[in-house]
Amino acid sequence: MLDIRNTVREICNRRPRIVVLPIGAVEQHGGHLPVGTDWIIAEEIALRVAKELDAFLLPGLPFSMSQCHGPSPGTVWLTPLTLAAVVEDLVTALYKQGLRTIVIINGHGGNFILPDIVEDLCDRYKGLELILLPEFPELVEYFFSAEAAKSDIHAGEVETSIQLFLNKDYVVLEEMQDFVPAAGREYLDYVFLPDLSPSGVWGRPSKSNPDKGRDYLEAYVNACVRYVRDTLHSQAAQKRRK
Amino acid sequence: MRVVTYKNTSYEIERARPSMAILGVGGLEYISDDLPLGTNLLLVGEIARCIADVLDARTYLLPVFPFGLPARDRRGSGTLTVRYQTLMNVIRDVVCSLYAQGIRQVVIINGLGKVGGNKIIPYGNLSVKTSVRQINYEFLEGKTIWLQPVVIAQQELIQILGSPKAGLVERALMLKLQPQLVKDKMEVDLEQATAVLNAIVQRSAEYINRTLANLAAIKGGIKRDARS
Numbered sequence: 001m002l003d004i005r006n007t008v009r010e011i012c013n014r015r016p017r018i019v020v021l022p023i024g025a026v027e028q029h030g031g032h033l034p035v036g037t038d039w040i041i042a043e044e045i046a047l048r049v050a051k052e053l054d055a056f057l058l059p060g061l062p063f064s065m066s067q068c069h070g071p072s073p074g075t076v077w078l079t080p081l082t083l084a085a086v087v088e089d090l091v092t093a094l095y096k097q098g099l100r101t102i103v104i105i106n107g108h109g110g111n112f113i114l115p116d117i118v119e120d121l122c123d124r125y126k127g128l129e130l131i132l133l134p135e136f137p138e139l140v141e142y143f144f145s146a147e148a149a150k151s152d153i154h155a156g157e158v159e160t161s162i163q164l165f166l167n168k169d170y171v172v173l174e175e176m177q178d179f180v181p182a183a184g185r186e187y188l189d190y191v192f193l194p195d196l197s198p199s200g201v202w203g204r205p206s207k208s209n210p211d212k213g214r215d216y217l218e219a220y221v222n223a224c225v226r227y228v229r230d231t232l233h234s235q236a237a238q239k240r241r242k
Numbered sequence: 243m244r245v246v247t248y249k250n251t252s253y254e255i256e257r258a259r260p261s262m263a264i265l266g267v268g269g270l271e272y273i274s275d276d277l278p279l280g281t282n283l284l285l286v287g288e289i290a291r292c293i294a295d296v297l298d299a300r301t302y303l304l305p306v307f308p309f310g311l312p313a314r315d316r317r318g319s320g321t322l323t324v325r326y327q328t329l330m331n332v333i334r335d336v337v338c339s340l341y342a343q344g345i346r347q348v349v350i351i352n353g354l355g356k357v358g359g360n361k362i363i364p365y366g367n368l369s370v371k372t373s374v375r376q377i378n379y380e381f382l383e384g385k386t387i388w389l390q391p392v393v394i395a396q397q398e399l400i401q402i403l404g405s406p407k408a409g410l411v412e413r414a415l416m417l418k419l420q421p422q423l424v425k426d427k428m429e430v431d432l433e434q435a436t437a438v439l440n441a442i443v444q445r446s447a448e449y450i451n452r453t454l455a456n457l458a459a460i461k462g463g464i465k466r467d468a469r470s
Contacts, residue, residue, distance in 0.1 A: 004280025005423055008272040008320035011279060026305065028252035035255065036248025039305065058322070059270070059283060062248070062305035063336060071342035073256035074246070076304060082331040089324035090309065097320075170249050200252060 001050050003057040011056065018053050018101045018228070019094055022046035022060035023087075025108035028072035028194070030155040030201035031175030033163055035074035036062070037155070040170075041162055042107025048221040049105060053228060056099070061086060064108050070192030072200060080113040087117050091130060101129040103228055109135070109153070110188075131231050136223045143216040148203070151180045154193060156203015161213030168210065178204040245294045247303045255302060262299040262347040262454075263340045266290040266306035267329070267367055269353055270322040271313060274409045276425040279320050281412050282353055283308050288419045289391050290351045292443040297450065302345060307332055310353055310367045326369035333373040337386050346384040349450055350374065354415075355390025357399055357406055364390055385457050387450070395445040402437045403430070414438040 002016050024039025034040070043060040050057035066077040078086070091102055106114055118132045140158060141149040148157045156178075163171050180203065181187075181196040194200050243250070246258045268283030278284070287306045294303040312323040324332075337348050352370040359365040374388050392399065392411055403410055416424045418435035430438075 004270060004283060005278045007275060007277065007425075008279055009275055011320050026248050031251055031253040033251060034249045035252055036305065039248060059268075059280065059308040062307065063332070067339070071339070071344075072252050073343055074248075074250065074252045074302065075339060075343065076336050077339045078332060078335045082328065082335050085328040085331060086309070086324055089328050090322060093322050093324075167249075172251055172254070175251065175253060 001054055001057060003050070004059055016054070016056035016099070018050075018055035018103060019058060019099050020046050020050040020053070020055045020103045020105060021058045021087075021090060022105040023064050023083075023107055023111065023114075024060045024062050025064045025066045025110075026062055027066035027069045027075040027077070027108075028200045029159065030199050030205070031177070032172045032201075032205060033155050033160060034167075034170045037159055037163055038064075038107040040166065041159070042105050044166055045107070045217070045221055045224065046105040048217075049103065049224050049228070052221070052225045053103075055103070058090070060107075065111050065113065066108065068110050068188055068193055069200070070194055072192075072194055083111065084113045084117040087114070088121060091121050091125070091128070095125050095128055100127050101232065102131070103224075104130070104132045105224070106132060129232065129235060131228055133224050133227060136220060139216060139219050139223060143212055143219065144207075148207070151203060153185055153202035154197075155201045156205055157207045157212075158203070158216065160205040160208035161210065162217055163213070164208055164210040165213035165217065176205045177201060178206050180204070244299075245301045245303055248305055258300055258302075260300045260302035260345055262297070262349060263302040263304055263345050264290050264294050264349045264351065265304045265333075265336055266351040267310055267333075267353060267370060268306045268308045269310035269313075269366070270308065270320070271310075272320050273412055277409065277412060277416060278423050280308075281416060282310070284420055284423075285354060285412065285415050286351050289354075289415075289439075289442060289446070292439070293349075293351070293391075293446050293450070296443060296447045299347070302340075304336070307336075311369060313366045326372075329367065330369045330373040330376075333370055334377060337377050337384070338381075341381055341384045347454055348384065348386040350386065350388040351446075352388045352390055354412065355393035356408075357392060357396045357411060359390060359393040359396070361389070361393060364388065365393070382461075385454060385461075387453050387457070389446060389449055389453075391442045391446045394449045395441045398441040398445060399438060402434055402441065411438060415442075 022042040024042040266286040
C-alpha cells in the first residue's frame with residue numbers, strides 16, 4: 001500500500017492500479033461522539049480497504065454535505081456543488097496521471113450528490129473505473145438489529161459501537177442518550193436534523209458496544225473489498241466480450 | 243478547554259465557545275526526491291496545531307483541507323490538485339458554516355509559503371486570497387485572514403538557515419515534526435530545525451493577533467465614522 005508518506009519516486013516506481021479516496025464529514029454527533037466521527041471512520045475503513053487491495057490511499061476529505069445539521073457547534077459543511085467539484089478535480093488529476101481505478105469510501109450518508117458526479121465522470125472519461133462503495137444494510141441488520149437498520153440514522157448504535165472500538169477515549173458515555181424522532185427520515189429534506197432531534201442523535205447509542213463495532217467494521221471492510229474485486233472482474237469481463 | 247478539534251463532541255465545542263477557527267490548506271505535490279508527497283499537508287497540520295496552542299483565543303482547530311492548486315513549477319506525477327474555483331468555494335463554504343455558528347474570526351494557513359515570498363500575493367493557492375477578500379467584502383460581521391507561515395517568519399529563517407535553497411525549510415520542519423519520513427537528514431541539524439519551527443509558530447501567532455487587532459480597530463473606526 002502507498003500513501004502520502006511515500007515519495008513521488010516511490011509512487012511512480014510502484015505504479016499503483018487502484019486509488020482509494022475517503023470522504024468524511026465534520027458535524028455534530030450528539031453529546032457523546034466527536035464531530036469528526038464520519039471522517040475518522042471513513043479514514044479507518046479506507047486504510048483497511050487500501051491495505052487489502054494494495055492501493056494508493058489518499059488523505060480523506062474532511063468536509064462534505066453536513067448542512068443538514070444546521071449551524072450546530074463544530075459542524076463544517078461544503079455545499080453539494082463544491083463537493084462535486086472537489087471530487088471531479090481529484091478524479092481528473094488522477095486520470096491525467098493514468099490512474100483509472102478509483103474507489104470512493106463515503107463516510108457520510110448525506111452526500112447525495114456523489115452518485116450523480118460518479119455517473120457523470122464515468123460517462124465523460126473513457127476507461128475510468130470510478131467505484132462508489134454502497135451501503136450494506138444487510139450487514140447492519142446482521143450485526144445489530146432490524147430496528148437499527150431502519151432507525152439508526154445518526155450517532156446511534158452503529159457509529160457509537162465503531163467509535164467505541166476505534167477510539168474509546170473520544171466517546172463521552174455520560175452524554176449518551178437515545179432518540180428516534182417521530183418524523184421520518186424524509187423530513188431531513190425540509191428541516192435540519194436538530195429540529196427533529198434536539199440532542200442531535202437519531203438512533204439508540206445505548207445499545208452500542210465495542211465488540212459489535214469491531215465485528216461490523218471487519219465485515220464491512222470485507223464487503224467493500226469483495227465489491228471492488230467483483231466490480232473490476234465484471235468490468236474486465238465486459239471489456240473482453242466487446 | 244481552549245483548543246477544540248474534530249475529536250471533541252458538539253457539546254464540548256459549544257461549551258468551549260471558540261471565537262476563532264483555524265483552517266489549514268495543504269497540498270499533495272512533489273517537493274524533492276527525499277520528502278514524501280504529503281509534506282505540505284503534514285506540515286501545515288502540525289504548524290496549525292502549534293499555532294493554536296500558543297494563541298490566546300479560544301480556538302476551533304479544523305482538519306486540514308488536503309488539496310491545493312498546482313504550483314507552476316511543480317506540476318507532474320504525484321501532484322494532486324483542485325481547480326481555483328473549487329478551492330474558492332471550499333474556503334467560502336467552510337467560512338460560512340463557521341460564521342453560521344457564531345465563530346467570527348477565521349484564520350487560514352494557506353500552505354507554507356517560501357522564503358522570498360510576500361504577504362500580498364501568496365506563493366501558490368492565489369484563489370485563497372481571492373476567496374478571503376470576497377468573504378470579507380460580503381460578510382461584514384466576520385473577519386477572515388490568510389497567512390503563509392514561512393513568509394511571516396522569513397527574516398528569522400534566513401538568520402537560522404542562511405539563504406535557504408528550495409526545500410530546505412520543509413526539510414528542517416520535517417526533521418523536527420516527522421523525522422521518520424525524512425530520508426536525507428544531513429543538511430539541517432535538529433537544533434536548527436527546532437529554531438525554525440519556533441520562529442514560524444511564534445511569528446505567525448504574533449501576526450495573527452496583530453492583524454485581527456488592527457482589523458478590529460479599523461472596523462471600529464469605520465462604525466464610529468458612519469455614526470458621526
